[in-house]
Every structure is written in structure tokens, then in C-alpha cells.
Amino acid sequence: MGQTLTLLGIESSCDDTAAAIVRDGPDGAQILSSVVEGQTALHAPFGGVVPELAARAHSERIDHCVEQALAAAGLGLSDLDAIAVTAGPGLIGGVLSGVMCAKGLSAATGLPLIGVNHLAGHALTPRLTDALAYPYLMLLVSGGHCQFLLVEGADQFTRIGGSIDDAPGEAFDKVAKVLGLPQPGGPAVEATARAGDPTRFALPRPLLDRAGCDMSFSGLKTALLRARDAVIAEKGGLTLADRADLCAGFQAAVADVLAEKTRRALAEHPVAALAVAGGVAANSLIRAQLQSVCAAGQTAFLAPPLALCTDNAAMIAWAGIERYRAGGRDDLTLSARPRWPLDQTSPALIGSGKKGAKA
Numbered sequence: 474m475g476q477t478l479t480l481l482g483i484e485s486s487c488d489d490t491a492a493a494i495v496r497d498g499p500d501g502a503q504i505l506s507s508v509v510e511g512q513t514a515l516h517a518p519f520g521g522v523v524p525e526l527a528a529r530a531h532s533e534r535i536d537h538c539v540e541q542a543l544a545a546a547g548l549g550l551s552d553l554d555a556i557a558v559t560a561g562p563g564l565i566g567g568v569l570s571g572v573m574c575a576k577g578l579s580a581a582t583g584l585p586l587i588g589v590n591h592l593a594g595h596a597l598t599p600r601l602t603d604a605l606a607y608p609y610l611m612l613l614v615s616g617g618h619c620q621f622l623l624v625e626g627a628d629q630f631t632r633i634g635g636s637i638d639d640a641p642g643e644a645f646d647k648v649a650k651v652l653g654l655p656q657p658g659g660p661a662v663e664a665t666a667r668a669g670d671p672t673r674f675a676l677p678r679p680l681l682d683r684a685g686c687d688m689s690f691s692g693l694k695t696a697l698l699r700a701r702d703a704v705i706a707e708k709g710g711l712t713l714a715d716r717a718d719l720c721a722g723f724q725a726a727v728a729d730v731l732a733e734k735t736r737r738a739l740a741e742h743p744v745a746a747l748a749v750a751g752g753v754a755a756n757s758l759i760r761a762q763l764q765s766v767c768a769a770g771q772t773a774f775l776a777p778p779l780a781l782c783t784d785n786a787a788m789i790a791w792a793g794i795e796r797y798r799a800g801g802r803d804d805l806t807l808s809a810r811p812r813w814p815l816d817q818t819s820p821a822l823i824g825s826g827k828k829g830a831k832a
């Protein structure tokens with residue numbers, strides 16, 4: 474532990490405009506404030522994030538978020554040691570809004586500027602919340618991300634597997650859409666599944682027959698669509714019980730895939746702890762199955778509070794603190810990067826998700 478550091482973090486890579494102040498000192502890390510302005514209502518009529526609308530909303534709101542974060546922490550710019558900002562990966566217009574805001578503040582105040590990889594923000598969060606020691610395994614599962622990362626240092630990430638197509642949250646959202654449930658789909662599918670029978674529809678567990686930790690959710694979503702169509706063809710529509718059984722079957726398949734791949738990831742890389750992040754980690758069945766995989770392997774299971782699992786700026790400020798301590802600094806030449814894999818050695822993923830390019 475070196476000097477006490479107080480950083481402003483700025484996040485705008487997808488559909489949340491966020492600013493936060495984090496302080497790290499002898500007593501550990503403390504989130505002094507964390508402001509998140511979501512854009513769910515803005516994009517709802519379009520069934521997905523519209524990049525141009527997102528970028529405009531970020532640039533309109535970002536300085537307000539920074540002001541609010543400073544006010545809530547009771548601090549001014551002169552109390553900060555540096556400014557950390559998400560420099561990618563993400564929707565480029567949004568990332569640019571954050572980077573330009575951070576550059577402006579840095580130029581005006583002379584404070585050091587630190588570009589942060591958004592995925593590093595997620596991956597380092599258990600160190601902010603639980604002071605988790607390296608190395609550990611991170612399962613990042615959200616609407617835009619799906620990967621296992623072996624985290625061995627603030628800049629040492631190895632991607633040991635991930636989805637080769639849809640992210641699981643994206644699949645939950647699409648399933649909700651085809652069953653006429655509201656968005657975001659994950660919570661709606663989980664609630665509907667509560668009354669359902671997960672065994673009625675025989676849905677696949679994709680890629681379990683293939684070695685390694687890669688996953689696929691696109692075929693599962695198509696299988697669910699076929700099961701739905703078969704019921705409609707037979708009965709002319711879906712009853713509440715049909716919907717509940719379809720949701721329960723889908724959720725069970727996702728949970729089984731994530732649990733089995735986690736078991737393999739831990740077998741290949743035996744570490745003391747598994748941490749999860751991303752909105753899908755809020756699902757109780759998925760959480761319970763991951764927890765029992767960890768318990769069986771005597772691995773600690775860590776799930777940061779949901780507000781820190783989903784997109785936020787406290788994780789960016791924290792990743793900035795880790796980079797700052799390691800001597801990382803950027804200047805006004807910092808670029809916004811739509812793609813920025815954490816693990817430069819892993820092959821690029823195919824395609825682009827609902828929430829933008831996959832890293």
C-alpha cells in the first residue's frame with residue numbers, strides 16, 4: 474500500500490452514463506460516491522441500444538454526473554489525484570464522450586489521465602469490494618460480455634474461454650421478447666420460470682460435448698423458439714404454464730452450461746476464488762449452481778453487490794487506482810477504442826452483440 478489515492482472514474486461505454494469517486498488508503502478502498510444514469514427508457518422503443526442516441530445522451534449528461542459524484546463525495550477537483558476513464562471497448566460514440574470529458578478535466582486541472590479497459594473494471598471489482606488477492610478466476614456474464622478470465626495482476630488477464638456467439642444476457646433478452654415478456658429479459662424470464670417445469674422441454678446444453686471453456690447461446694435461443702412454435706402450432710397459442718415451462722427450461726440450460734464450464738475452468742486453473750460480474754450473475758438459479766460448483770471444489774465464491782456487478786464508474790476509478798499504482802499514465806493522445814481485448818493473446822471473437830462490438 475502506497476500513498477492514499479482519490480480518483481474520479483468516468484464510464485460511458487454502453488447505455489449507462491456514470492461517474493464515481495473512489496479512495497484507497499491504509500484502511501482499504503472506499504467508494505465515496507457512485508452516480509449512474511441509465512438509458513433504458515431512451516432505447517426501450519427500439520429493442521436494443523441505438524449507438525447514436527446513446528452517444529448524444531452520454532455527452533449531454535456526463536458533466537452532470539461528474540458534478541453530482543463530486544458533490545456527493547463532498548470533494549472538489551483539487552482533492553483528486555487522477556482521473557480514470559473507460560477508453561474502450563464499447564460503442565465508440567459513448568466511449569469518445571467519456572474520453573473527451575476526462576481529457577478536458579485533465580487539461581484544465583493538470584491531473585494525470587488514466588485510460589481504463591472497461592473489462593478490467595469488471596474483472597478487478599472483487600479487489601475493490603473484498604480486497605481479493607490474485608490470482609482468481611472471473612466469470613463475466615452480462616448483456617454484452619461472456620468470458621472466463623484468469624486474473625493474475627492488474628494488467629495480467631488470460632481469457633480462458635467465452636461465448637462464441639451471443640452473451641447470455643442477450644439470449645435472456647431475446648427469449649423474453651419471443652415470449653412476449655418485458656425487457657430487460659433476464660429478470661422477467663427468471664420471475665416467469667419460478668412457476669415452470671424445467672424438464673418439460675428438452676433444450677440443448679450447447680458445447681458441453683466440446684472440451685474447454687467456450688460457450689454458445691445462440692442455438693439454445695433458436696431451440697427455444699422452435700419449442701415455442703411447436704406449442705403454438707399444436708394449441709394455437711401459449712398458456713401461462715407454457716410460458717413458465719419454456720422460461721424454466723431455458724434458464725436451466727443456461728445455468729447448466731455456465732456451471733459445467735465453470736467446473737472445467739476451475740479444474741484447468743485451480744485458484745482460491747471464483748468471482749462473478751455482470752447482470753446475469755443476479756440470477757438466483759445461476760448463482761446457486763455456481764456456488765455449488767465452487768463448494769464442491771473448495772473454491773471461494775464471490776459476487777459483488779449487484780450495483781457493482783453491472784456497469785458503473787466506481788469499478789473504473791478502482792481499475793484506475795490499480796493502474797496508477799503500477800505507474801500507468803496516459804496523456805491527451807489517449808484514444809477511444811471500440812475493440813480492446815483484455816487478453817491480447819486470445820483470438821478475436823466473432824460478431825457484434827446487441828450492445829456493440831464484443832471484445
Ligand code: KG4
Binds near residue numbers: 751782
Ligand atoms: O451487466 P448488465 O447490467 O449490462 C451489460 O450488459 O453490460 O447486464 C444486463 C443483462 C441483461 O441482458 C439482463 O437481461 C441480464 O443482464 N439480467 C439477467 C438477470 N438480471 C439481469 N439475466 C438473467 N437473470 C437475471 N435475474
Ligand code: ZN
Binds near residue numbers: 591595618783784
Ligand atoms: Zn460492462
